[in-house]
Amino acid sequence: MSLFIRNYKLNSLAAGYNAKLWRLNSTTADSALKKNDEDEEEFRVLDILKKKDRIQRRIIRRTDMQPDRADRMAPNQNWGNVWPGPKTFHPSSVPLPLRQGYVPKGQAPPGKKANAELMKIPNFLHLTPPVIKSQCEAIKQYCTEWPSLLNSEEAIEKHYPVEIITSDYCHASPSIRNPLARIVTLRIKLSSLNLDKHSKDKFIRLVGDRYDKETDLVTITADRCPARAQNLDYVNYLLTACYHEAWNIEEWEKDKTEDDMEYYDWNNNASKKSLVNWHLRTKNELRTLTDEEYKSFDISVIEGGEEYKNAVSSLMNDGESDATLKKYGEAVRKVLGLPEKKVM
């Protein structure tokens, strides 16, 4: 009960304050309050400036301006007909509530009308998914079927080993020429060429750093001629010339010594000689052999000889590492008939 009374009192106080404040602040509110009380006793006011008439100004509507096209669009229309090609953004034909522009936090960005930012950015309104689909359908009749035999990357690589890489440039200028379009790159897997041991070695030496060991690809690039066709002819010529030169054996090539070898061949090296000598000495058959005899000596008669050969070859070819050294140690122990290393 007490609570109710307090509330009531507060309300009445507040109302009193409100009324007072209003009266102090504005005379119009005061007069409005009075009007309700004594309406009939008010004098008519002479409106000299005719403010009432002035407010009711006629809004001039331009008759030569059509309403927005976007407002009259049916929802099931064909958008491709409205926006058939690339065009600058136009707000009256796009029925989307777009906004663009940076504004401080809490404000709405500028709308689509009279917005130059929307006109600047390239739009893709002409490339909606249904339009792309219909255009693809239209050009389908000019396409041919993919050859069924070329169904995998391997098949393509096998039938078309030579890869020609060129670039076409597309730019916004009246000329369609670009000097960079002349560059032609030819790529071929070395394994797809018909080369033997000697010619392969010679081919790699001829092409130099154009051969990538890891991917087995030979890449020849030509940009010295002004036209693409000339460069294309040139790379083909280079490949042909290198290939045939690789098959030629010159007189001076017979002077190739062990130092010129591109890899370590165990059969030609001193390691085999000492192994064979050691083997013959253990058999008490030591005799002097020629180089050819050393080279053609069959090491399968030596126990662990094959393993020793592989271990030495990998040590020389792949370089020293923990794995190759361990393998070498094991092979030596086997050849000499020593017990295996005990792992503590």
Next chain:
Amino acid sequence: MNTSMIRIAQLSFGSSGIIAKCSPVLASQIHTSAPLCRVVSGKYRITKKRDRPLTYEMANPPHYIAHRKSWNSWNTSSLKDGLRRSETVLEDEFIRRFMTGTWHGLVCSEVIIKRQFNHIRVAAIIRRAVSPTKMYFLLGYTEELLSNWIQCPVTLELQTVDSFKDVVFKYI
């Protein structure tokens, strides 16, 4: 430090004009004007009454290009290793001047020039202060003359507004 150095240089050259006369090469190599370290281009001053109208383009200073506003010229010449850079810039400037002169007092925004292959698209916001008939005439006139001069198809893609107030972004 900087200004004092320049003042010394000015004094020495001013008092004895002989050096400047005798060695014009030396004189021309020293800048004697006061350095303006503040960047003021593309920026607008706040007026006392805060009644200078700015469009969105003007409201964002040039260092906001690509952040808050985009470029007015779109072409591949401005890219790295782009072809015919100087020609493109000259043509764009010519188009801009021709547009503002032909549509005199009507262009409410910057003239936006976009190039696709050999096609030039010119976009702008135009005030509806002249009759549509005149506007159609100006449109055809501009396209025809520009494409004759530049030897490229030129398309005008205009948007119209009632008054300049429609493009005003804020008042400063």
